[in-house]
Amino acid sequence: MSQGDLSRENLLVQRYQLKEIIGQGAMGIVYRAEDTVSKRQNVAVKILSRALDDMKMIKRFQREATVSALLSERSDNIVRVTDYGVDEKKVPFYVMEYLNGENLDDFIDIHEISIPIFLDFASQICRAMETAHNGIFFEGQICPVIHRDLKPSNVFLIEDLTGKQIIKVLDFGIAKLVKNEKGETEAFMGTPRYCSPEQIQGKDLDNRSDIYSLGMVMYFMLAKKYPWDLEINSVSAWYKAHTELTPSPFSSSLKIPPELEKLVLRCLEKSPNYRPQSIGEIIQILEAIARNINNQSHLRNQSSYSNIHDNKKSPLETFLLTSKWPQNKPQQKIVFPRIFPFEKEVFPTICTMLESEDINKRKNNIRYNQFLFQSYPHPMILWLTVLYSPEDGARWLPCYLDLKTKIGQQVVNLLSDSKKYFLLFYPLDNPNKCQNILSFKVMLKQRTSLKQWASVSNMLNINHNEEAVISRKKLKEDLERLKPKIILDIEKTQTQEVHG
Numbered sequence: 001m002s003q004g005d006l007s008r009e010n011l012l013v014q015r016y017q018l019k020e021i022i023g024q025g026a027m028g029i030v031y032r033a034e035d036t037v038s039k040r041q042n043v044a045v046k047i048l049s050r051a052l053d054d055m056k057m058i059k060r061f062q063r064e065a066t067v068s069a070l071l072s073e074r075s076d077n078i079v080r081v082t083d084y085g086v087d088e089k090k091v092p093f094y095v096m097e098y099l100n101g102e103n104l105d106d107f108i109d110i111h112e113i114s115i116p117i118f119l120d121f122a123s124q125i126c127r128a129m130e131t132a133h134n135g136i137f138f139e140g141q142i143c144p145v146i147h148r149d150l151k152p153s154n155v156f157l158i159e160d161l162t163g164k165q166i167i168k169v170l171d172f173g174i175a176k177l178v179k180n181e182k183g184e185t186e187a188f189m190g191t192p193r194y195c196s197p198e199q200i201q202g203k204d205l206d207n208r209s210d211i212y213s214l215g216m217v218m219y220f221m222l223a224k225k226y227p228w229d230l231e232i233n234s235v236s237a238w239y240k241a242h243t244e245l246t247p248s249p250f251s252s253s254l255k256i257p258p259e260l261e262k263l264v265l266r267c268l269e270k271s272p273n274y275r276p277q278s279i280g281e282i283i284q285i286l287e288a289i290a291r292n293i294n295n296q297s298h299l300r301n302q303s304s305y306s307n308i309h310d311n312k313k314s315p316l317e318t319f320l321l322t323s324k325w326p327q328n329k330p331q332q333k334i335v336f337p338r339i340f341p342f343e344k345e346v347f348p349t350i351c352t353m354l355e356s357e358d359i360n361k362r363k364n365n366i367r368y369n370q371f372l373f374q375s376y377p378h379p380m381i382l383w384l385t386v387l388y389s390p391e392d393g394a395r396w397l398p399c400y401l402d403l404k405t406k407i408g409q410q411v412v413n414l415l416s417d418s419k420k421y422f423l424l425f426y427p428l429d430n431p432n433k434c435q436n437i438l439s440f441k442v443m444l445k446q447r448t449s450l451k452q453w454a455s456v457s458n459m460l461n462i463n464h465n466e467e468a469v470i471s472r473k474k475l476k477e478d479l480e481r482l483k484p485k486i487i488l489d490i491e492k493t494q495t496q497e498v499h500g
Contacts, residue, residue: 011036012087016045016095024049027061027173032098040492042098043082047091058092064173065094067145070136071172077128079156079168099168101158101444104221108152110451113221115257117165119290122218123283124167125155129214130279132175133207143177146205150213151194152220159444161495163419176205192238193226197270200239208272211279215267222260223250227268243270260289316342317437320424325353325431335397337383337411338424348414349422350385350399356427359435362387362395366490369440370482370500371415371449374475377467379403379457381412381450382475384500385423385440388490397423398479400472403457404465415442416450443499 010018016033017040023030028049034040048061062084069081083095104121107113113121132145147154149171156168174189188195188202196212199205219227227247230237247268250256263285269275276282319342329336335352354362368386373379385397401408415421425436442450490498 012045012047012093013085016043018045025171025173027057027064028093033095035095042100044096044098045093046096047087047093060173061092061094063177064175066138067136067172067175067177068094068096070138071128071132071145074134074136075128075131077124077167077169078131079170099156099158101156102448103153104155104157104167104217105152106448107157107444108221108224110448115255115260116290116293118218118221119286119293120165121157121167121221122214123286123290125150125169125214125217126279126283126286128167128169129210130283132169132172133210133279135178138177144207145172146176146178146207147172147210147213148174148176148199148205149190149194150210150217151191152217155217157444159441161497163441165444178206192235195238195242196272197242198272200235200242206272207278208275211267211275211282212269212272214279214282215264215275218264218267219247222254222256222264257289257293259285263289316347317422320349320422320437321434323424323434325351325426331428331431333428335385335399337399337401337407339407339410339414346414347422348411348418349424350383350397351424351426352397353426353428353431354395356429356435358392358395359425359427361389361392362425363436363438365389365392365395366493366496366498367438367440368486368490368498368500369442369446370486371446372475372478372482373449373453373456374471374478375453375456375460376471378462378465378471379453379460380468380471380475381408381453382479383411383415384479386486386490387438388487390491394483394487394490396479396483398476400475402468403454404462404468409454409457412450412454416447416454418442418447441497441499446499 012018012033015035015037017036018031018033020032021029022032022044028046031045031047033043033045035043048057065081065084068079069084072078072080079099080097081094082097084093086092129147129150132147135142135144147169154169154171156170158166158168160166188200190199192200194213194216196205196209199209228241228245230241247265249265250261263282267275267282320340323340325331331353333353335350338349338351340347340349365387366389368388370384372382372384380403381401383399383401385399387395387397401411403409403412420439420441423438423440424434427435486500489500
């Protein structure tokens with residue numbers, strides 16, 4: 001069976017409804033699918049892309065599924081495998097959790113990574129790799145697992161319901177199980193940019209090869225470039241870099257803590273004997289650096305609030321509740337963006353005016369948000385917020401952000417760097433005080449899209465402001481077409497907040 005025969009309408013083993021291709025590699029194609037047995041929950045299905053008569057590929061595919069399944073039982077930082085089988089056409093597949101987020105490669109390209117965020121991400125990657133190196137019980141023995149292809153595109157970022165960013169390590173397709181056998185030289189497998197010297201030379205590998213790859217990933221996360229400036233991107237150039245060239249130190253402008261720079265460069269030692277000998281050793285150093293940074297932050301903020309998520313929430317909401325309806329806005333049912341400075345930070349909000357009774361009804365509604373972009377003929381974003389209950393229906397709160405205005409640019413930049421925004425309600429009969437506040441998460445994929453749209457907008461040369469009216473009209477039309485789908489998405493959810 002060819003891969004082209006697997007259309008979006010296929011129902012795999014009478015259970016998994018294939019919807020769209022979300023990834024493709026040497027071994028197979030990954031689809032987003034709906035599990036018809038489990039309340040149409042989204043899953044990812046990887047289907048082998050080669051014929052079933054290639055038994056070597058079949059065994060390798062089966063092993064990938066087995067290794068991933070066993071490892072994911074032991075670590076939340078490894079993608080979870082939930083099912084394996086062969087379909088009616090004898091094409092093998094396995095099912096994974098569906099990850100709604102983005103890979104680390106894209107995240108590095110779009111977002112700034114502070115030292116605290118780096119330490120969090122690196123520690124999570126390490127926990128996944130430590131689980132793999134500790135081994136799985138396979139064919140009667142404990143076998144350490146060497147990933148052999150650790151790189152940013154095989155690290156995925158998602159957010160949980162609290163907004164915490166979770167790392168998931170993917171693709172154990174070329175992982176090596178270290179058995180109690182004599183090592184031997186083997187053909188090179190992996191990605192030249194991130195592999196260890198011994199790996200690119202085809203030598204036998206142990207956990208320290210993954211530690212080198214981890215060093216490459218950490219260097220790239222911190223510097224947004226590789227340790228060497230290579231003129232040619234070729235296997236031979238990377239061979240020379242990994243085996244002969246000394247990594248460049250970090251630029252002083254990055255302000256990397258010395259102990260962190262030392263750790264990363266140790267991971268990039270040519271000889272495995274000079275690298276950290278285990279992932280556990282790296283975790284201990286990362287945790288010590290994090291503690292040191294937290295202690296310094298605590299000393300700087302003894303007289304203030306040290307953690308925005310834990311301590312600023314209540315004072316911020318108290319401050320927002322004292323705000324008044326702007327005098328330059330008509331006292332009617334409108335929606336508009338507003339920026340509030342508070343304790344040396346700035347927060348994005350949207351404001352609306354409704355009847356007091358309606359505001360009270362909406363306190364416990366299901367919350368929905370989505371961002372839509374119209375680049376032509378004028379760059380504009382629809383910032384959509386919806387409140388819904390079966391009894392009262394939907395309250396649509398669309399806000400249009402012109403990316404060629406100062407306020408539009410400010411709001412989009414704030415939203416792209418914020419994990420949440422606030423909706424402020426003002427009653428029609430008493431606009432001098434905010435009656436209620438609701439917070440909405442801005443998910444990682446949304447923040448990435450906002451940054452990309454802002455970048456596109458900066459490159460566009462707009463000569464006629466009248467074109468903004470056309471883009472606004474197009475977004476309004478898009479919203480009307482989307483409304484039935486949005487209602488369906490809200491009605492089938494089992495959570496209090498939904499993101500489009």
